[in-house]
Amino acid sequence: MSPQEAQRKSRLLRGIHRTVTGLHPALESLMAAVVGLLVGAILMKIWGFKPWEAYRALIQGAYGGGYELSNTLAWATPLILTALTFSMCLRAGMFNIGAEGQMYMGALAAVCIAYFVLPPGIHHLVGLLFAATAGALWSLVPAALKLLRGVSEVISTIMFNWIARWLGLYLTLNILVDPIRSEKSVSIPTSARLPVLVEGTSLSYGIFVSVAFALVIYFLLWHTATGYELRAAGLNPTAARYGGIRNKRTMFLSFILGGMAAGLAGATIMMGMPPTYAAFGGFPQMLNMGFNGMAVAMVGRNHPIGIIIAAIFFGGLSSGGGWMQILAGVPLEMVNVVMGAIVLTMSIPELIRVFPAIKNGTYKLIRSLRDGKGKAVEEGST
Amino acid sequence: MSLSNIVDLIRIALHAMVPLALTAVGEIVGETAGLFNIGLEGILLLSAFAGAIGADFGGPLVGLLVGMAVGGVVSLLFAIINTYWKGTQMVTGVGINLFAMGFVAFGLIQLGIPGHHVVAETGHLMKFRTPLGLFSPMILVALLLPFVIHWFMKRTRAGLMLKAAGEMPEAADVAGININRIRLVAAVFGGVMAGLAGAYMSVGWLYMVTKGFAAGRGFIALACVVFSGLNPLLALLAAFVFGFFQALAEWVKTLPSKPIPFEFVSMLPYIVTLLVVSGAIGRVRFPKFLGVPYKRE
Numbered sequence: 001m002s003p004q005e006a007q008r009k010s011r012l013l014r015g016i017h018r019t020v021t022g023l024h025p026a027l028e029s030l031m032a033a034v035v036g037l038l039v040g041a042i043l044m045k046i047w048g049f050k051p052w053e054a055y056r057a058l059i060q061g062a063y064g065g066g067y068e069l070s071n072t073l074a075w076a077t078p079l080i081l082t083a084l085t086f087s088m089c090l091r092a093g094m095f096n097i098g099a100e101g102q103m104y105m106g107a108l109a110a111v112c113i114a115y116f117v118l119p120p121g122i123h124h125l126v127g128l129l130f131a132a133t134a135g136a137l138w139s140l141v142p143a144a145l146k147l148l149r150g151v152s153e154v155i156s157t158i159m160f161n162w163i164a165r166w167l168g169l170y171l172t173l174n175i176l177v178d179p180i181r182s183e184k185s186v187s188i189p190t191s192a193r194l195p196v197l198v199e200g201t202s203l204s205y206g207i208f209v210s211v212a213f214a215l216v217i218y219f220l221l222w223h224t225a226t227g228y229e230l231r232a233a234g235l236n237p238t239a240a241r242y243g244g245i246r247n248k249r250t251m252f253l254s255f256i257l258g259g260m261a262a263g264l265a266g267a268t269i270m271m272g273m274p275p276t277y278a279a280f281g282g283f284p285q286m287l288n289m290g291f292n293g294m295a296v297a298m299v300g301r302n303h304p305i306g307i308i309i310a311a312i313f314f315g316g317l318s319s320g321g322g323w324m325q326i327l328a329g330v331p332l333e334m335v336n337v338v339m340g341a342i343v344l345t346m347s348i349p350e351l352i353r354v355f356p357a358i359k360n361g362t363y364k365l366i367r368s369l370r371d372g373k374g375k376a377v378e379e380g381s382t
Numbered sequence: 383m384s385l386s387n388i389v390d391l392i393r394i395a396l397h398a399m400v401p402l403a404l405t406a407v408g409e410i411v412g413e414t415a416g417l418f419n420i421g422l423e424g425i426l427l428l429s430a431f432a433g434a435i436g437a438d439f440g441g442p443l444v445g446l447l448v449g450m451a452v453g454g455v456v457s458l459l460f461a462i463i464n465t466y467w468k469g470t471q472m473v474t475g476v477g478i479n480l481f482a483m484g485f486v487a488f489g490l491i492q493l494g495i496p497g498h499h500v501v502a503e504t505g506h507l508m509k510f511r512t513p514l515g516l517f518s519p520m521i522l523v524a525l526l527l528p529f530v531i532h533w534f535m536k537r538t539r540a541g542l543m544l545k546a547a548g549e550m551p552e553a554a555d556v557a558g559i560n561i562n563r564i565r566l567v568a569a570v571f572g573g574v575m576a577g578l579a580g581a582y583m584s585v586g587w588l589y590m591v592t593k594g595f596a597a598g599r600g601f602i603a604l605a606c607v608v609f610s611g612l613n614p615l616l617a618l619l620a621a622f623v624f625g626f627f628q629a630l631a632e633w634v635k636t637l638p639s640k641p642i643p644f645e646f647v648s649m650l651p652y653i654v655t656l657l658v659v660s661g662a663i664g665r666v667r668f669p670k671f672l673g674v675p676y677k678r679e
Contacts, residue, residue: 047492149661152608155604155605155659167649170646294480295476335484336481336485337488340482340485341481344477347469
């Protein structure tokens with residue numbers, strides 16, 4: 001082999017290595033998904049269901065055709081936004097668990113536009129604006145508490161979720177209540193409803209809202225100075241402070257953007273989910289969307305593009321779960337179990353290294369056993 | 383408000399205090415060693431469910447033991463991920479919560495009536511009959527445990543090692559203390575206590591399980607820990623205050639004249655938590671290496 005050839009070969013190898021290393025995050029997400037589905041399969045097996053059939057029904061119900069895919073995308077619409085809430089704040093170094101409550105507030109703010117009469121285009125914009133503002137305001141309080149009193153944002157956002165839940169119930173059934181049907185709020189008028197994209201499904205133009213927001217966040221994080229500061233503050237707050245980055249500003253910014261995303265998630269559900277376009281007491285259409293968004297964010301590696309892909313995966317789990325229930329008799333709740341197992345697995349850093357570590361550990365164990373007992377065996381044989 | 387009303391209120395508050403106090407004290411041990419377990423909510427839910435099933439089969443004591451075992455196993459997993467594998471504690475906790483939510487709802491459906499399971503009569507942990515009403519013996523456990531743990535952390539060598547693991551793991555490591563093992567044991571203890579709390583809720587207090595059973599108690603216990611600044615005695619006090627507000631909310635709901643909408647009363651414990659935590663922070667100090675996995679250089 002000539003020196004040039006050898007050089008070319010080594011460069012090729014290096015290139016392959018770099019590509020594979022770059023793919024590590026995606027591979028880890030894939031592995032976590034596989035582990036989660038395996039855990040689900042084992043539990044189904046224990047309870048006497050047929051995991052293979054259940055998953056086939058789930059995949060067919062989620063991605064089997066245009067209709068199924070549209071419903072999956074409809075589920076993914078709010079998930080993308082709530083995942084952005086969590087990942088924006090995580091990028092800035094904070095755990096914002098409050099997407100759930102911020103989403104409720106956004107949804108109720110969107111319902112408020114039912115009291116205005118406006119021409120269609122403007123009515124939509126006002127609705128989205130209301131929702132984004134409400135979400136941002138609801139997330140500002142925990143941010144301020146963190147800044148002024150040093151309250152852990154984990155505790156305060158969780159408390160705000162519960163407050164939002166009860167406040168939302170009160171507002172839905174007492175203030176914004178439909179005068180004819182007392183179990184729901186007023187419906188959003190046709191002039192403010194996001195048009196349905198595929199006839200007969202819940203997929204609306206809301207998907208464009210969430211994808212656009214994800215792209216905006218992507219641009220902000222990786223192509224602006226503010227985004228750079230935000231990421232730097234998240235990676236190492238002390239170093240960022242020495243570098244002249246105002247940590248408090250980036251913190252507020254991440255909370256505001258996150259709150260806006262969660263509020264918009266509520267709006268896409270209220271304004272884009274047929275048939276009622278109204279909030280019910282207890283928010284059945286939105287329940288746990290904020291918490292599931294965290295799972296999406298983790299599997300999407302806190303990257304807007306990754307989040308879109310992960311949201312389509314999780315949306316598929318949710319929309320296909322119904323089919324799993326009908327065709328294989330497995331309760332819908334199985335989907336949550338799988339999601340939890342996926343998140344648990346995702347919390348192990350450098351998951352991809354766990355397997356070599358286990359392999360090395362086993363080798364070491366075998367070697368130590370052989371060295372320890374080997375002599376005894378040899379003596380015994382001779 | 384008559385005297386019997388006040389006695390009733392205190393009695394309900396004491397019962398509501400037990401799960402919060404047990405969970406909070408367990409978590410204090412874990413946090414002192416440097417592990418922040420946000421998955422307590424999920425552990426409470428899982429162990430309440432497992433405890434109810436255990437009590438159905440083998441009586442109340444088996445129920446409590448099963449609950450403790452489930453709590454211990456779940457937090458063992460949590461601890462392994464976050465010590466030896468250097469995981470992210472928040473994410474593990476969120477995963478535990480999601481998993482528990484799905485698993486318990488799934489399990490309840492498998493048991494028959496969806497979303498609701500009543501513990502069999504033979505599985506009830508009996509309550510003491512006193513002139514002031516029925517009291518669960520677990521109240522005594524919850525009242526004593528904080529004092530035991532306080533003594534343990536202040537007066538024993540193991541308690542100091544625990545503190546060292548959270549405060550200055552490097553120095554403790556040099557002194558020959560196995561940081562990861564200490565954290566593991568502390569987290570498992572916390573999980574066992576949360577498991578006991580969960581099992582108490584289903585076996586010794588409400589005699590049933592629903593899928594929204596934990597109702598934020600795990601998080602309120604975390605707030606108690608924050609309020610206490612890792613002092614078990616203050617955590618007990620905080621647990622009683624929160625229990626009292628929960629009891630108050632329940633009591634106002636039953637009043638014939640509705641002075642305040644019940645939604646606002648239900649909000650009260652959470653608002654009080656926020657107020658107390660934002661008032662208490664500033665004077666409390668947490669271990670330096672809380673939430674940071676220990677890596678040898």
